Amino acid sequence: MLTNEEAKRRAITAIDQHKAEIIYLAQDILKHPETGWNEIRTSKVTRTWFDKLSIPYRHGIGLTGVKGSIRGGGAGPGPSVGLLAELDSLRVPEHPFSDPLTGAAHACGHHAQMGSMLGALIGLVDSSVLESLSGTIVPFAVPAEEFIEVENRLKLKSAGKIEFLGGKQELIKLGEFDDMDMAIRMHTGDLPRPMKMSVGGTCNGP
Numbered sequence: 252m253l254t255n256e257e258a259k260r261r262a263i264t265a266i267d268q269h270k271a272e273i274i275y276l277a278q279d280i281l282k283h284p285e286t287g288w289n290e291i292r293t294s295k296v297t298r299t300w301f302d303k304l305s306i307p308y309r310h311g312i313g314l315t316g317v318k319g320s321i322r323g324g325g326a327g328p329g330p331s332v333g334l335l336a337e338l339d340s341l342r343v344p345e346h347p348f349s350d351p352l353t354g355a356a357h358a359c360g361h362h363a364q365m366g367s368m369l370g371a372l373i374g375l376v377d378s379s380v381l382e383s384l385s386g387t388i389v390p391f392a393v394p395a396e397e398f399i400e401v402e403n404r405l406k407l408k409s410a411g412k413i414e415f416l417g418g419k420q421e422l423i424k425l426g427e428f429d430d431m432d433m434a435i436r437m438h439t440g441d442l443p444r445p446m447k448m449s450v451g452g453t454c455n456g457p
């Protein structure tokens with residue numbers, strides 16, 4: 252059984268070793284933005300990475316969500332911790348990485364969330380720390396955080412494909428958070444320099 256410090260050191264080493272792939276994933280998603288409920292490619296890219304890491308998952312949850320499950324090893328029972336990342340972009344045609352056809356752009360930084368989730372998963376799966384952990388980790392790429400394109404969403408609702416227009420609301424209705432004791436995610440923000448991150452900042456969108 253590893254000490255907490257040794258487990259952290261191993262996870263960080265694994266993340267550092269895969270730095271180029273993690274950045275590639277985030278940049279790939281940045282260059283292929285898709286708005287809420289349309290995250291077909293982003294969902295597929297997520298599944299590719301879950302496959303590479305041998306993480307079992309279900310997909311098509313709330314149309315495009317991908318939900319995995321990783322069990323800790325021999326440390327006994329423990330909580331179920333959701334690890335969330337948003338699939339969707341905004342629509343900002345003037346953004347330097349906007350899609351010229353749709354105007355979609357990751358102006359809210361969800362590509363960075365996806366890269367962070369992948370980094371955390373690599374740190375857990377690829378570092379042999381899992382056998383020293385208890386409980387379950389639930390990586391969950393979720394659709395439609397941004398509340399935009401309401402007319403299109405009303406059409407999806409009329410067609411019976413969704414009931415709620417936002418992703419989390421729909422997932423709550425579907426019971427997809429019922430198996431989690433807590434959930435963690437990060438979001439880009441505008442912090443005063445030289446701060447690089449903060450814990451527990453406000454985030455009203457989700």
Ligand SMILES: [Zn+2]
Nearest residue numbers: 359361396456
């Ligand atoms: Zn956001």
